[in-house]
Each structure stands twice: as C-alpha cells, then as structure tokens.
Amino acid sequence: MFVTNPTPPLGRFAAAAIVLEIFLGVGAVGGGLALMAGPNGEILPIPVSALSGSPFANYFVPGAVLFTILGIGPLGAAVLAWRRHAVAPLLTFVVGRRATHLAHCRDRHCGLQQ
Numbered sequence: 001m002f003v004t005n006p007t008p009p010l011g012r013f014a015a016a017a018i019v020l021e022i023f024l025g026v027g028a029v030g031g032g033l034a035l036m037a038g039p040n041g042e043i044l045p046i047p048v049s050a051l052s053g054s055p056f057a058n059y060f061v062p063g064a065v066l067f068t069i070l071g072i073g074p075l076g077a078a079v080l081a082w083r084r085h086a087v088a089p090l091l092t093f094v095v096g097r098r099a100t101h102l103a104h105c106r107d108r109h110c111g112l113q114q
Contacts, residue, residue: 007084014081017092021078024099028071035063070099 010018034043039060041048048058056062074095081088 010082010084014088018078018081021074021081021092021095024095025071025073025075025078028066028074032063032065032067032071035059035066039063065102070102073098 031044036059037043039058041059044059046059051057051059051062077088077091077095080091
C-alpha cells in the first residue's frame with residue numbers, strides 16, 4: 001500500500017520567509033530577554049541616556065516589545081507557515097509590516113539617540 005504525502009512541498013518564497021522569520025524571532029527573543037533581565041544596561045552595554053526624549057525610563061518595556069512582537073510573533077508565523085496553515089501568508093505580511101513600523105517608530109517618533 002502506498003502512502004501519499006498530503007502536504008505539498010514548500011515553495012522557495014515560503015521557505016525563505018520561514019528562515020527569515022526564525023532568524024528575526026530568535027534574535028528578538030534573545031535581545032528582548034537580555035533587555036528585560038538587565039533593563040539599565042547590565043547585560044547589553046546600552047546607555048540608558050539613549051532613551052532620553054522617549055517615554056521609557058529604562059529598557060524593560062522596549063525589551064518586552066522586542067520579545068513579544070518581534071520575537072514570539074515571527075516564530076508563531078514561521079510555525080504556521082511550516083504547517084501550511086491558510087493564514088500563514090497574511091501573518092508573514094503582518095510580521096514584516098510590524099517590523100518596519102516599529103523601526104519607523106524608533107527612528108522618527110520615539111526620540112531615541114543613535
């Protein structure tokens with residue numbers, strides 16, 4: 001008796017999206033955890049003075065945003081894409097849009113010093 005694979009193979013764009021989402025998610029989870037564990041620059045040597053002009057007193061909230069929105073989100077989207085869920089292409093778009101929106105916010109509206 002022959003068993004057929006019910007799931008079609010991933011296309012090149014889907015595979016690239018999964019790899020990029022995993023790369024983004026793992027880095028953001030690590031960075032977010034480091035910022036939350038040392039919000040005053042204890043772990044990552046980032047001066048708190050760089051937050052002058054922003055609504056944040058330390059890096060805990062930016063670390064939590066990094067961990068959840070740019071860490072857990074892309075990893076969840078990658079899992080759904082790997083499982084070929086119907087909503088995966090939309091979530092991949094949302095992850096990319098959210099990443100660019102947060103970068104824009106960081107650069108233009110939050111007043112972070114480079």
